[in-house]
Amino acid sequence: MEAKEAEAAAKEKAEKAAFAEKTQQKIEQAVAAALANAGSSASAASASAGDSAPTASNINVDWGKANSADIPLFFPGTASIEWILGRNHGGKRAFTKGDRCIECHGEEIADIGQLIVSGESEKELEPNLIPGKRGSIPVTIDATHDAENLYLRFTWPDADHTPAPFIDGGKMDPENAMKLAFMISTDDVEYADRAGCWGTCHADANSMPFEPEKDALLGSDIAKRLNLEGGVTKYLTETRTKLELKGRGGKPLGGWDKLKDEGEIKAAQDANQFMDLVRYKSGTKEVEDGQILAERDMHGGQGAEVEATLQGGNWSVVIKRKLVSDKPGDVNIEAGKVYNFGFAIHDDYSSARYHHVSFGYKLALDNEEAEINAKKQ
Numbered sequence: 001m002e003a004k005e006a007e008a009a010a011k012e013k014a015e016k017a018a019f020a021e022k023t024q025q026k027i028e029q030a031v032a033a034a035l036a037n038a039g040s041s042a043s044a045a046s047a048s049a050g051d052s053a054p055t056a057s058n059i060n061v062d063w064g065k066a067n068s069a070d071i072p073l074f075f076p077g078t079a080s081i082e083w084i085l086g087r088n089h090g091g092k093r094a095f096t097k098g099d100r101c102i103e104c105h106g107e108e109i110a111d112i113g114q115l116i117v118s119g120e121s122e123k124e125l126e127p128n129l130i131p132g133k134r135g136s137i138p139v140t141i142d143a144t145h146d147a148e149n150l151y152l153r154f155t156w157p158d159a160d161h162t163p164a165p166f167i168d169g170g171k172m173d174p175e176n177a178m179k180l181a182f183m184i185s186t187d188d189v190e191y192a193d194r195a196g197c198w199g200t201c202h203a204d205a206n207s208m209p210f211e212p213e214k215d216a217l218l219g220s221d222i223a224k225r226l227n228l229e230g231g232v233t234k235y236l237t238e239t240r241t242k243l244e245l246k247g248r249g250g251k252p253l254g255g256w257d258k259l260k261d262e263g264e265i266k267a268a269q270d271a272n273q274f275m276d277l278v279r280y281k282s283g284t285k286e287v288e289d290g291q292i293l294a295e296r297d298m299h300g301g302q303g304a305e306v307e308a309t310l311q312g313g314n315w316s317v318v319i320k321r322k323l324v325s326d327k328p329g330d331v332n333i334e335a336g337k338v339y340n341f342g343f344a345i346h347d348d349y350s351s352a353r354y355h356h357v358s359f360g361y362k363l364a365l366d367n368e369e370a371e372i373n374a375k376k377q
Helices: 002-036 041-046 092-096 101-105 109-118 192-200 214-218 262-270
Strands: 067-070 140-145 149-157 179-185 275-281 286-292 304-311 314-322 338-346 361-365 372-376
Touching (some): 092 101, 101 192, 149 372, 179 192, 192 338, 275 304
Parallel strands (some): 140 372
Antiparallel strands (some): 067 140, 179 275
16 A cells, blocks of 8 residues: 555656646746737737736746655644644644654645635634635645755645635735745744744734734833734744743733843844744735744845746746845755745735645755755756
């Protein structure tokens, strides 16, 4: 059975690689055709509805030398790090002992997402259902590097619009049909070795079940130190004195208001206890670079280049990121080391917690044991 499963997996991977290569060839052909017919009304008329206009690429990579990994995302609902560490998660004991999320759930990712997004999960992790919303997204990541940069290409199928019934117009973020973000960290960040970026997701963050009232936020002493105008953003436990996990006596889960002093937070920064974050927005073409520590701080960092296209019903997002940076909040990626990696996609004009997320994976340069193995050009 193991041999048959391995053979089937190899066949599926080969088919997906062939599909990805065919898709890339179509994109390149479309780019060439668009450039050859610049300004032509005939070219405009031939473009598929909803597809982005092809442009020449400034990120020159031989993707034939890249390594490919299939990593599905799933809809998490209101699951937070407090939920993972709380009473309702059957895997709490294994997680606290060091087991990675994918070790228990790697074969059931699509099923988990469908149960949550449909409201059929006994965990009741999604109170605001979106009819027809897909529970998971199959994503292929191609990874490669040269002497200076890491290159990642994310490819996945787009989906029909499913309006959110609790939002006027059905679109939470009408300007951006898609947003993609990924985080990288060292093992210095608590839980990152097991859960990737899940340690940044808290039950009291914006749009989550224990989100504080705005008056309570802006009237708190914490508001003098953090930007709370848009609510509580992602943060790491290293910056809080305590997390409420049990909720006994009606206590809200999380720890947004239990901020450590500036000296302790600076010490955490100096000890690499932060998540390096890159985020792209499709509608505004905005590329954001920053970190998560006491809050989400999009301060610019080293910067990253992103090119995104929607062609033939498939998204392709290429990201070029420097391996080494002298900017605070950036993780330097070195040969011989392994890093924690997690990513998320806000599809279909969604925002806040209504995204699809990955479990935690390992990223490295030229390392066959890492799930995301960036091979040298």
